[in-house]
Amino acid sequence: xxxxxxxxxxAAADRKRILRTRNIVLAVILAxxxxxxxxxxxxxxx
Amino acid sequence: MTATTQxxxxxxxxxxxxxxxxxxxxxxxxxxxxxxxxxxxIHPVLGFTAILCIAMGAGxxxxxxxxxxxxxxxxxxxxxxxxxxxxxxxxxxxxDFGGALAAASVFLMGFAIGWLAAAIxxxxxxxxxxxxxxxxxxxxxxNIVIGGGAGAFPPLIGxxxxxxxxxxxxxxxxxxxxxxxxxxxxxxxLFVQTDYAKVGIPMLPVVAGEAVTRRQIVVYAVLLLPLTxxxxxxxxxxxxxxxxxxxxxxxxxxxxxxxxxxxxxxxRQGDADTMxxxxxxxxxxxxxxxxxxxxxxxxxxxxxQGIVP
Numbered sequence: 142x143x144x145x146x147x148x149x150x151x152a153a154a155d156r157k158r159i160l161r162t163r164n165i166v167l168a169v170i171l172a173x174x175x176x177x178x179x180x181x182x183x184x185x186x187x
Numbered sequence: 188m189t190a191t192t193q194x195x196x197x198x199x200x201x202x203x204x205x206x207x208x209x210x211x212x213x214x215x216x217x218x219x220x221x222x223x224x225x226x227x228x229i230h231p232v233l234g235f236t237a238i239l240c241i242a243m244g245a246g247x248x249x250x251x252x253x254x255x256x257x258x259x260x261x262x263x264x265x266x267x268x269x270x271x272x273x274x275x276x277x278x279x280x281x282x283d284f285g286g287a288l289a290a291a292s293v294f295l296m297g298f299a300i301g302w303l304a305a306a307i308x309x310x311x312x313x314x315x316x317x318x319x320x321x322x323x324x325x326x327x328x329x330n331i332v333i334g335g336g337a338g339a340f341p342p343l344i345g346x347x348x349x350x351x352x353x354x355x356x357x358x359x360x361x362x363x364x365x366x367x368x369x370x371x372x373x374x375x376x377l378f379v380q381t382d383y384a385k386v387g388i389p390m391l392p393v394v395a396g397e398a399v400t401r402r403q404i405v406v407y408a409v410l411l412l413p414l415t416x417x418x419x420x421x422x423x424x425x426x427x428x429x430x431x432x433x434x435x436x437x438x439x440x441x442x443x444x445x446x447x448x449x450x451x452x453x454x455r456q457g458d459a460d461t462m463x464x465x466x467x468x469x470x471x472x473x474x475x476x477x478x479x480x481x482x483x484x485x486x487x488x489x490x491x492q493g494i495v496p
């Protein structure tokens with residue numbers, strides 16, 4: 142299928158946006174997990 | 188292959204959709220009730236972690252379910268817009284996501300809470316993803332009964348996370364959801380036309396007919412009444428509940444049985460039938476489970492823990 146240059150640049154922009162959002166969500170989850178691990182350690186020591 | 192012909196990667200919302208968030212809300216509620224109704228104190232952080240692990244385990248099992256059933260989902264109107272049938276995500280990503288989420292939930296539960304709760308969580312994931320989804324769902328019209336077992340694990344896990352051991356009480360909580368599930372889903376199946384027959388899943392109303400399904404609904408509702416009263420009979424020192432739960436369970440289960448009997452004795456009145464009794468039974472069944480488990484928590488916190496003498 143032939144694609145116009147416009148649609149190609151749109152797809153590239155969409156790809157970039159999706160990956161950036163996914164990376165942000167993953168970073169938030171990892172940060173949450175780190176905080177949770179810290180809190181669990183404190184709770185288990187108490 | 189150039190960037191212009193590559194499919195777009197799945198969005199984070201697609202991964203979230205794999206976890207069946209609506210089902211997860213009931214899982215979280217019953218798991219939390221099991222945790223709060225247990226006769227033991229758990230640190231709030233550990234309690235939160237236990238519920239998080241239950242939710243992650245349920246989400247992982249749901250993702251594995253969607254991975255396995257992608258072809259079936261594509262053939263049914265209700266499920267055709269899920270991430271895999273629509274092509275928003277490839278199957279390998281769904282399988283890896285589900286497997287990773289399930290494994291992470293079990294290990295976090297084991298390290299943070301205890302390995303008994305982790306083992307039951309692992310069993311529940313295996314039960315749903317393998318025994319139910321892969322093995323028995325496509326083979327028997329009793330699939331809803333078997334699937335009910337998977338949904339019955341969360342309060343058991345919540346209770347075990349709080350107390351650290353399995354006693355009769357959490358097993359009764361498991362049994363309550365197990366016996367509640369068939370009338371709940373079969374009431375829905377009577378008035379919602381599904382495409383299960385088209386994709387080869389043997390649902391009871393399709394395989395055995397409406398009359399058998401209505402009889403089975405009554406059977407499970409009859410069994411549920413004495414079962415829900417059992418926690419009232421068990422002494423408080425063994426985790427039993429008091430009068431707040433007992434009276435609530437008696438009223439709720441009697442109403443549930445009456446609505447089930449009304450569904451059990453009637454026949455569909457042609458295509459113009461609005462199926463009002465079946466819809467009422469289904470609607471009440473959701474309220475019933477929430478109210479029953481809320482009554483357990485209220486009873487534990489108000490009477491047994493001595494907030495009100």
